[in-house]
Amino acid sequence: MKKILARAAALVLAACAIAPSHARVxxxxxxxxxxxxxxxxxGVPFEQVAGRAFGELDPASPANALINDIQLVKEQDGKVxxxxxxxxxxxxxxARASGLMWHEVPNRGVRRANVVAERANGDIxxxxxxxxxxxxxxxxxxxxxxxxxxxxxxxVARNPDGSPILGEVFGRIVNRHGPNSQPxxxxxxxxxxxxxxxxxxxxxxVSRSAxxxxxxxxxxxxxxxxxxAWARCDANNPFPGTPDPRQVCLRNGFDRSKLYQVTxxxxxxxxxxIGFAAWRDVGMFFKTARxxxxxxxxxxxxxxxxxxxxxxxxxxxxxxxxLHLGFNRDEAGRHVHDGLWPIIAGRRIAxxxxxxxxxxxxxxxxxxxxxxxxxxxxxxxVRGVPAVGLLDRxxxxxxxxxxxxxxxxxEVWALKxxxxxxxTDARRDLPLPSNVRRYYIASSNHGGGAGGFDTSVPGxxxxxxxxxxxxxxxxxxxxxxxxxxxxxTVNAIRVHFRNWVMKNIEPPPSRWPRLADxxxxxxxxxxxxxxxxxxxxxxxxxxxxxxxxxDYDWGPDFRPADGSGVAxxxxxxxxxxxxxxxxxxxxxxxxxxxxxxxxxDAPLGTYLGWNITAGxxxxxxxxxxxxxxxxxxxxxxxxxxxxxxxxxxxxLEERYGSHAGYVDAVRKGVARAQGAGFLLPEDGERLIxxxxxxxxxx
Numbered sequence: 001m002k003k004i005l006a007r008a009a010a011l012v013l014a015a016c017a018i019a020p021s022h023a024r025v026x027x028x029x030x031x032x033x034x035x036x037x038x039x040x041x042x043g044v045p046f047e048q049v050a051g052r053a054f055g056e057l058d059p060a061s062p063a064n065a066l067i068n069d070i071q072l073v074k075e076q077d078g079k080v081x082x083x084x085x086x087x088x089x090x091x092x093x094x095a096r097a098s099g100l101m102w103h104e105v106p107n108r109g110v111r112r113a114n115v116v117a118e119r120a121n122g123d124i125x126x127x128x129x130x131x132x133x134x135x136x137x138x139x140x141x142x143x144x145x146x147x148x149x150x151x152x153x154x155x156v157a158r159n160p161d162g163s164p165i166l167g168e169v170f171g172r173i174v175n176r177h178g179p180n181s182q183p184x185x186x187x188x189x190x191x192x193x194x195x196x197x198x199x200x201x202x203x204x205x206v207s208r209s210a211x212x213x214x215x216x217x218x219x220x221x222x223x224x225x226x227x228x229a230w231a232r233c234d235a236n237n238p239f240p241g242t243p244d245p246r247q248v249c250l251r252n253g254f255d256r257s258k259l260y261q262v263t264x265x266x267x268x269x270x271x272x273x274i275g276f277a278a279w280r281d282v283g284m285f286f287k288t289a290r291x292x293x294x295x296x297x298x299x300x301x302x303x304x305x306x307x308x309x310x311x312x313x314x315x316x317x318x319x320x321x322x323l324h325l326g327f328n329r330d331e332a333g334r335h336v337h338d339g340l341w342p343i344i345a346g347r348r349i350a351x352x353x354x355x356x357x358x359x360x361x362x363x364x365x366x367x368x369x370x371x372x373x374x375x376x377x378x379x380x381x382v383r384g385v386p387a388v389g390l391l392d393r394x395x396x397x398x399x400x401x402x403x404x405x406x407x408x409x410x411e412v413w414a415l416k417x418x419x420x421x422x423x424t425d426a427r428r429d430l431p432l433p434s435n436v437r438r439y440y441i442a443s444s445n446h447g448g449g450a451g452g453f454d455t456s457v458p459g460x461x462x463x464x465x466x467x468x469x470x471x472x473x474x475x476x477x478x479x480x481x482x483x484x485x486x487x488x489t490v491n492a493i494r495v496h497f498r499n500w501v502m503k504n505i506e507p508p509p510s511r512w513p514r515l516a517d518x519x520x521x522x523x524x525x526x527x528x529x530x531x532x533x534x535x536x537x538x539x540x541x542x543x544x545x546x547x548x549x550x551d552y553d554w555g556p557d558f559r560p561a562d563g564s565g566v567a568x569x570x571x572x573x574x575x576x577x578x579x580x581x582x583x584x585x586x587x588x589x590x591x592x593x594x595x596x597x598x599x600x601d602a603p604l605g606t607y608l609g610w611n612i613t614a615g616x617x618x619x620x621x622x623x624x625x626x627x628x629x630x631x632x633x634x635x636x637x638x639x640x641x642x643x644x645x646x647x648x649x650x651x652l653e654e655r656y657g658s659h660a661g662y663v664d665a666v667r668k669g670v671a672r673a674q675g676a677g678f679l680l681p682e683d684g685e686r687l688i689x690x691x692x693x694x695x696x697x698x
Contacts, residue, residue: 023061023277023331025285026293027054028086031143036089042120045092049299050144053084053128053282057274063331067273068352068564072157072165080271082132083153084278085144088286089114089125090300097303098122100502103283103337105130105311105318108187108359109149112312117491121498124300128282130275130318131358133192152275156268157354164267167355168570169193170365171264173248175473175618177256180234181247184262185472186359193266193355194245200225203264205248211259211364213624215550215574223260227251259620263570266355273325273352273564279318280327283307284336306501308339309401312447314358316345316405317368324348324372325562326393328401335399339501342405343490344447346417347373348390353558354566361471362415362547362628365571369549370560373420374430375403382424382578383551385561391433403436404497404507408444408486409583409591409609413523413541414628415446416549418581422515424549426579429514439678440512441489442583442594443607445630446470448486453666453694455483456604458634466614469626475618477611479535479631484599484607488673488683495680508677513583513593520593523582531589533606534646535633541582541610545625549578588649589633595678598687601669602662604652604696605634637697652697659697666691 029052036046057080059070064080073080091097104112104127111127118125132152134140140153157165171184171191184191195203205228209219233241233249241249248262287304291297311319319342322328328336350367351358360366372378372388379387394400411417423430432438441448449455467481496507513519521527523546525539532538553575554560555568583591589606600607611626621627636642636651656662670687673679679687 023055023057023064023281025053025055025281025289028052028285028292028296028298029054030296030299032145034146035092036119040116040119042116044096044119044122046089046119047092048146049088049090050146050148051086052144053086053285054081055084055278055281056081057277058331061331063326063329064277066325066352066562066564067271067277068354069157069269069271070274072159073155073271073274080155080274082274082278083140084129084282085141085148085150086126086128086282087111087144087146087150088299089119091122091124094300094303096122097124097300099303099305100124100498101126101287101300101304101307103128103307103309105279105309105315106150107312107315108189109151111150112310115494117494124304126283126286128279130279132270132272132275133356133358134270152278154271154274154278157271158268165269165354166196166265166267167269167566167568169264169266169355170570171262172363172472173254173260175256175475175620176254179238179253181232181241181244181249182254183246184248186357187361187472189359190246191357192270195230195264196267197265198230198243198245200228200230203262205260205262207255207258207260209258210620213544213547214577215364223250256617257619261571269354272356272358275351276322276325276327279322280330280336283309284330284334287336288334306338307336308341308497308501309337310341310343311345312343313345314349316342317347317349318351320345320390321348321351321563323394323401324390324392325352326397328394329397329399333397337401339402339404339497341497342403344407344411345405346407346411346415346420348563350563352562352564355570356567363471365552367552367554367563367567369416369419370552370554370563372561374423375433375436376431378423378430380424382576383560388561400435402500404439404493405436406439406441406486406489406493407512408441408446408448408630410444410446410628410630411609412582413610414547414625416547416580418520418523419549419578421512421520422581424578426515426581429516432510436510437507438510438512439489439493440583440594441484441486441597442591443482443600443609444484444486444597445482445609446628449481449483449630451483451485451487451599453599453604453691453696456599456632456634457695458637467611467626467629467631469611469613469621469629471627473618474627475613475621476616477626477629477631478614479608479611479633482607482609482630482632484597484630488680488687489595489597489678491683492678492680496677511593511595513591517593519584520581521584523580528582528584530585531587531648533589533633533648536612540612545610546580546582547625548580551575551578596669596673596676598666598669598673598679601672602665602691603635605632606649607632656697662696663688663691
């Protein structure tokens with residue numbers, strides 16, 4: 001018998017030795033543990049655990065095959081390795097854990113703030129790194145901390161013979177003035193690639209007087225190689241300055257009315273698509289592992305029964321790309337997350353191709369709208385891409401999660417959303433699969449506004465300065481920020497999503513503007529029925545006001561359906577401009593077709609998902625859409641006030657009569673939103689109290 005058992009044990013060991021090794025987190029290191037006040041956790045003591053996860057990937061696995069350049073970053077043993085920082089927010093007493101883990105995608109390295117209501121439920125929250133374009137502020141730290149941003153340490157690609165990979169890269173400088181040198185910035189971090197030589201004869205620098213939203217270039221002038229340098233300079237250290245590959249110095253200084261664009265040869269691109277696998281495997285470790293390979297225990301081992309991935313804006317785009325490329329299935333074939341919540345994100349992250357700049361925002365030449373943005377297979381005859389959808393790969397492996405997506409108006413006007421709803425040919429509304437819910441928060445800013453009621457009242461409560469336009473030194477809007485909130489709607493969606501994933505209770509039906517019901521039309525004033533308001537120029541929004549999807553030619557080695565491959569043209573030529581659509585509006589200019597929101601049911605003004613860029617110190621985009629910030633125009637108080645200004649919209653007194661009349665309108669809005677499932681009772685009661693205390697018609 002002993003011989004039989006010994007032989008059986010030997011066979012088991014042999015089988016383990018020849019079994020394929022799966023990608024996994026092999027080691028975790030806990031660098032910091034910090035308690036959270038119980039008052040911030042609904043009375044449940046919580047703590048935050050920060051550390052680093054050391055992972056390895058098998059390049060031969062089909063689960064990793066789509067990672068661009070993965071074969072060019074292997075170590076001698078054939079594996080690919082990375083280091084990802086993480087923060088776990090967990091109950092101190094794990095017996096109080098609910099079983100649900102929210103897996104957050106950092107936005108430009110920043111960890112999303114934890115939600116008190118989720119901690120009160122006993123939910124675990126995990127944030128882990130995915131972004132590896134380590135330049136400037138994105139440099140990976142040797143240890144992790146609760147308050148530090150999250151970046152991924154990963155390898156750069158080299159040719160099989162070990163020589164560097166070369167390619168063309170571009171960077172831009174806008175709204176800068178004076179003799180000081182300027183860095184090449186993507187959003188708020190430096191361009192992650194540097195020139196292989198500081199000889200300006202091997203690069204091309206141009207200035208531009210203007211660019212249209214359609215990508216038309218006006219007044220381009222090439223700057224002679226002898227009139228600029230890769231250098232740091234200022235008034236005390238004039239041209240040619242001190243050599244620096246991260247800065248551009250001009251002999252005659254920068255002109256704030258122009259944009260500057262430089263194209264150069266760089267080397268050693270990051271294999272940024274590893275970020276998809278790293279986020280997958282760190283999530284899977286904390287969801288399922290007991291301990292790492294060295295015996296270090298998983299701090300939440302055995303406590304997670306369900307998980308939802310969540311990302312906002314850039315990190316929501318990450319989730320859509322992550323799912324499209326099949327990463328909700330790990331190397332072992334296991335289903336990773338039960339739900340995904342891409343928030344205010346209607347595109348895919350520009351990540352999994354050579355020379356990607358994932359920190360980018362919606363400016364000219366930024367990738368992310370290539371290929372399908374829709375869930376189910378649909379042809380793309382305008383761009384000539386085959387009939388594919390974001391769920392194709394997870395459907396083939398039966399690993400599709402439940403999905404909730406929600407958007408506001410800013411995603412329509414500045415973040416190129418509507419092809420997801422109607423395709424590139426816009427002939428019909430595209431259907432949603434049963435595992436997806438879509439909610440539109442009409443007339444709202446990117447991520448929602450400050451909320452409240454006094455935020456819409458002219459006077460001391462309403463800022464006289466326009467909203468800041470997001471992006472790389474973009475400018476300021478002519479209108480104050482739009483206060484329409486997402487908070488209360490998101491609070492309700494969160495409860496629905498928890499119940500859908502953990503109890504299989506269906507959330508409310510999807511609500512968004514559609515062609516079929518007449519709430520969606522071509523994105524210009526006449527088609528959507530936008531009123532002429534004295535506070536705005538007469539034609540806005542014009543046909544070319546919206547930021548459209550531009551069909552870029554990234555070169556023959558780029559695969560648009562997957563957003564993968566090699567971006568061989570810098571900057572890319574524009575083949576064509578896609579037609580864009582937007583929600584229709586009512587007589588006040590407020591959008592139709594969304595979920596019920598109290599401030600929209602009891603409006604105090606016109607709430608816009610767009611704003612107009614002012615001039616001043618940052619004039620380059622003057623008169624154009626103010627990237628993706630919204631604006632608002634309050635109603636006049638009285639009939640006489642609006643008639644004096646030529647305002648066609650009814651005044652506050654004409655609408656509500658008195659302060660009590662306005663509070664009554666708020667009560668009706670609360671009842672409607674609660675009845676539809678988009679407002680929690682406690683939030684509704686608070687909104688009524690805030691309306692009663694407000695200055696509206698006082």
